[in-house]
Amino acid sequence: MHKEHINNKRLNELLDELKIKKPEIYEHSLKVAELCNQIGNQLELKPVDLRELTISGFFHDIGKLVIEDEFHPIYGGKILEVCGVSGTIRKAVYQHHELLDGTGYPEGISGEDIVKNSRIINVAEIFANANYEIFNFRENSPSAKAIELLKNNPERFDSTIVEALEDVYNYKKESDNFINTYLFF
Numbered sequence: 001m002h003k004e005h006i007n008n009k010r011l012n013e014l015l016d017e018l019k020i021k022k023p024e025i026y027e028h029s030l031k032v033a034e035l036c037n038q039i040g041n042q043l044e045l046k047p048v049d050l051r052e053l054t055i056s057g058f059f060h061d062i063g064k065l066v067i068e069d070e071f072h073p074i075y076g077g078k079i080l081e082v083c084g085v086s087g088t089i090r091k092a093v094y095q096h097h098e099l100l101d102g103t104g105y106p107e108g109i110s111g112e113d114i115v116k117n118s119r120i121i122n123v124a125e126i127f128a129n130a131n132y133e134i135f136n137f138r139e140n141s142p143s144a145k146a147i148e149l150l151k152n153n154p155e156r157f158d159s160t161i162v163e164a165l166e167d168v169y170n171y172k173k174e175s176d177n178f179i180n181t182y183l184f185f
Contacts, residue, residue, distance in 0.1 A: 008083055008084065008085070011059075014079070014083070017065060018062065018065060022065065025061050028061065029057070029058050031131075032057045032058070032060060032061075032125050032128050033057035033058035035124035035127060036053050036117075036120055036121060037050065039161060039164045039168060040120065042164040043120075053092070053120060056088075056093055056096075057121050059076065059089070060073075062076045062093065063077070063093075070097070070105050071106065073096060073105070074106050088115075089117075092117035092121060093121075094106070094118075097122065098110075098118060099114075100155060101155045101156050103156070119161055122157065123150060123162055123165055126146060127146045130142040130146035130149075131143055131146070143169060147162070147165065147166050150165070
């Protein structure tokens with residue numbers, strides 16, 4: 001996510017602050033935003049919805065500038081509200097740790113009460129947390145294990161979103177195999 005894509009001076013300042021004070025969260029947020037964008041493309045989201053999803057993915061952990069515990073989604077939503085960010089993005093950030101079965105936080109809501117962008121961020125974040133690199137194609141790699149974990153828990157994670165992530169992963173895996181097989185003898 002580049003600063004020129006964000007049309008809010010305070011958000012740009014927050015990006016700078018995050019990059020300096022919490023570089024690991026900044027890098028993680030870049031990975032989650034990239035995954036959200038790829039999943040959203042796979043789900044054929046409209047351009048405006050894809051943009052909101054990508055921004056939400058990038059700012060999902062902005063509350064960690066204030067607090068590192070399970071309350072960070074609440075603080076993230078409040079920070080974005082002060083910056084005048086749309087309710088759609090704020091809600092996605094606020095709900096990104098909610099799970100379909102109601103065992104998530106901060107409210108413990110379930111199913112369709114969780115906005116789609118939050119469900120996408122949740123899946124993308126689990127996948128990103130399993131990897132130092134976003135895509136690792138070795139058998140039994142953290143990437144493959146993360147996808148299996150997500151697939152084996154449809155009561156917690158939206159299976160349509162998990163399938164979209166798996167499609168993105170498989171496409172990248174096939175592309176990587178093609179490049180390695182045919183271009184690098």
